[in-house]
Amino acid sequence: MSAGIDLENVCCDFGSFRAVDNANVSIKPGEFFSFLGPSGCGKTTILRMISGFTEPTQGAIRIGGKDVRGLRPNQRPTALIFQNLALFPLMPIWENISFGLEVRGVDKATRRKKAEELLELVELPGAADKMVSQLSGGQKQRVAIARALAVEPAVMLLDEPLSALDLKLRQHMRAELRSIQKRTGVTFIYITHDQGEALAMSDRVGVMSQGRIQQIADPRDIYNNPVNGFVAGFVGENNVFTGSVRNPATGMAGYETKLGTFRARLGELASGENVKLYVRPEHTLLSETAAAENSVPVTISEVSFEGAFIAVHGVAENGQTLVAEIRNDGSATVPANGSQMFMQFDPARAAILPDAAVAKG
Amino acid sequence: MEDLFRRYGHTLTFAFMALVAFWLLALVILPNLTLFEASFRPYLPVTEIGGPKDTYSLDNYAKFLRNPSPWNVFGIELQAPLNVKTFLSTIFYSTIATFITFALSYPLAYYLAKVVQPKSLPTMILLLFIPLWVSEALRAFAWYIILTFNGPLNAVLVGIGLLEKPIRWQQGVLTGYDAVVIGLVYSYVLFMMFPIYGSIQSLDRNQIEASEDLGAKWWQTHWRVILPHAKPGIASGSVMVFMLSAGSLLVPSVLGSTNSNWFTQTIQQWMLESQDWNTGAAYSFLYILLCTVVVALAMWLFKVKLSDIAK
Structure with missing residues (x-):
């Protein structure tokens, strides 16, 4: 179910500006991988290239060994959790969660059952018929995760999803995300500018600056053995x-x-x-x-x-x-x-x- | 109120308020009240006004249901009062015009709100507005010329070989109202376009991307995410286009065929040709009431709340 991701010499240009420069990384199936860097370092562009909203100017992206060039986001086995979550405010929670199944033609009873199962998984039982506006920030977060998991993605992409939460909740959701990742075994790719999040949750971290990946290593190595001044200065x-x-x-x-x-x-x-x-x-x-x-x-x-x-x-x-x-x-x-x-x-x-x-x- | 006093002083503020009050009372409310009162009185020679025959009754309103005449509705022979036939035709073709303006406006509004580069947006909107600078009458006559028997449309279609001989467009190909519907759509399309544009523009782009990311095809995203969000805009655009169409006198007068009759033309005939303002007024108020009922029914059918339109 989970798949690895390979980026080979991936570049992305916006006009004359090179947002991502020659990125090479091989993410293992089931790994929790974070891209860490200041805003404007190209980490979101990498995420959008993997999900299919942006095409690389050069290089290849493989998901589960398969080249995904030219595939639209709705044809890729990825699910993206947006920074602002982008839940559908006009649908009740259960329709939000089962939206991915609805567009695949799954019947209503099955969709409802699946939505309720996923609400159990994210520890939000009984919220199926509520509206998005009735939920708190942390609860919306869980619904967004359930909605992404519903399509059984091989890869979950998370774009700073915790940045809007307060400190206590953020720390709680870190542990929660990590445990959901462990239980489902899905590959998680996590984008953040918060070094604490990246170090605490990830199996490996890729530190980025100015469109380049500066170092890829496990959190301890990133912190204890930075390869250059940027990594040393940005992390800690x-x-x-x-x-x-x-x-x-x-x-x-x-x-x-x-x-x-x-x-x-x-x-x-x-x-x-x-x-x-x-x-x-x-x-x-x-x-x-x-x-x-x-x-x-x-x-x-x-x-x-x-x-x-x-x-x-x-x-x-x-x-x-x-x-x-x-x-x-x-x-x-x-x-x-x-x-x-x-x-x-x-x-x-x-x-x-x-x-x-x-x-x- | 206190803000106004502070900003403009007492003299100016009172002048403003007096002018607005005059406009509302003398130019809107009083004429309507006079007409409303007149609608219950019979049409009499000047000498008999105020005489024993001048009493209040609903006779003028009852005229609406007189004169049953044969009516062929899509092949079915019916007997219906002429006024009812005219009213229902007006409502029907106004609805058709509303649907066509929606079908034209939605893709355009989506394109302007979410696809086009922000840099070229002002040019696009200007291009849409330029035809509005020409008066409605001139635009209706322009279509009259385009559709006329020896006009450019026939010339082009015969010229490129699509038609063997010219068609009497204004007489109607499908119905006698074809040219009227074309004229209404052309006149009022922007009243649909801009409310929809406004509502689509307020949609977070991430919602569209989230839908696509979850596997939705483009039409599924429109059906489940964009259309529901645009519903208030569609509703207010539709009410506006429908009421303008049903209330239009100019377009049906210029572009109508010998078989078409718009309810506004019936009112005009009572008011101007028969000089019977009493019956004309009765028909006007009845028309406003019936159109409001139709709009209310449509809103109920499409589950639109009044507060949605006010957005």
């Missing part, structure tokens, strides 16, 4: 140090920056190469005394309480603001504004990337 927060490689040795190297020389992992870099070091705030430790290495003296400028953690901002000698996050578990003392502290990081925990290494279209 960072303290960034600009510098150059000094004395590369086995696995480790020195990095000369404005804030002193740091020691960190050596990637595939040559001596003297300009690099950026990305250190996550949660990997930045705060202490009152200087450590042996990778330690920067700072003046605490702001302490913001975020609930689960406390973000401590400190200004270094050169004016750069660094952030360290400490867990709100009572183990560390929260520093006062203006106090002198040291921020340090583990040599194994920094991501080292060549400067300005963003793939551009």
Whole structure:
């Protein structure tokens, strides 16, 4: 029932603007795959090309191994969930859900039964005869999912469907979507600009910028081992140090920056190469005394309480603001504004990337 | 109200209100009330007005059902009062004209609202409006010329060999009302087009795409998603075209055949030719009432609410 999707050298031009540039990705059957990127990065265009509303200018799209070029959306085994859901306001819920069956000529009794089954699946029993306007945001969300599932698609395409919900409901629906995906086994392709959603739900994430896929990896790799500055900067927060490689040795190297020389992992870099070091705030430790290495003296400028953690901002000698996050578990003392502290990081925990290494279209 | 005072001052506001009140009272309500009152009084020589014969009765209204005459309805021989025959023909061909304007307007409205590039939309709408700048009378006469026996339509059709000899179009090919229906459709098509255009334009494009994505063919999307959404626009367009058609005097006078008779022409004959304003007024009010009943019936049949039309 579920199918894989292959994009081969897919490009899409709108006039002289290249919205998607040479996208290559192979999505496995039953996988939960997210495209993550800022608005205008081409992720929605990819979704519209898979669903058939936009044709690629170049390249091939295969669904279940079959080239779908020239097939209209109503001929493809995909179901799209729109950002605004696009439920039909003039039909009751059950007709909304069974619309895909109705246009295939399924009789009314079967359609009604199927609609009620799907309402059970999305945990909305008894809503069959309500109208769309009577439902809350989260309930509409579930109806949209049921309507897409009714046509038994091989691939579900979701275009930021949670963006209109409030935070609590969004987190709940994340888990819900993931569990529906697991139960049905359908391939999910999810479009979002919200890194939290992409990382929490997906088997794999494709990070996009300026029409190009920058990195495809599982969520941990995306976060821990970004391949370039864009991925590192877009996914999560960072303290960034600009510098150059000094004395590369086995696995480790020195990095000369404005804030002193740091020691960190050596990637595939040559001596003297300009690099950026990305250190996550949660990997930045705060202490009152200087450590042996990778330690920067700072003046605490702001302490913001975020609930689960406390973000401590400190200004270094050169004016750069660094952030360290400490867990709100009572183990560390929260520093006062203006106090002198040291921020340090583990040599194994920094991501080292060549400067300005963003793939551009 | 207070807004008006603040914006225009007392003098201007009172002047506006007095003018509007004058227009409504003196030019709309009073003439109608006078006619309404006259419709219950007999048509008398001037000397007898106000005399013993001048009493209120429903005689003028009762005339509607007089003069039974033979009537051939699609091959069936009937006896019906002449006025009833004229009334029913008017309603029937107005309905036909309404359906044809809908059939022409819906695809055009959909095309303008959802297909055409926004850049070329103003040009398109301008092209549609240009014929409206010409007066209704001239447009009716234009069709008279087009359809006339020695006119351009026959010349072209005979010229390219589609017809062997010219046809008397105005006399009617299907019925005696062919030319009238053509004239009505041409005159009132935009009154249908724009309400439908407005209602289709307000439809979220995602609804159309969602329907197609779920497997609907183009006609299924129209039938289940676009038409239901456009229903208020279709309803108000239809009411407008129907009432304008039924109330048109000019088009049937110019384009009617010897076999056609529009109810407005009957009223005109009473009013102008017989100089019997009393009967003419009675027929007018009866006509308004009957047309309203027809529209109400149609709205009930198509499950249209009054609030839909007001949108």
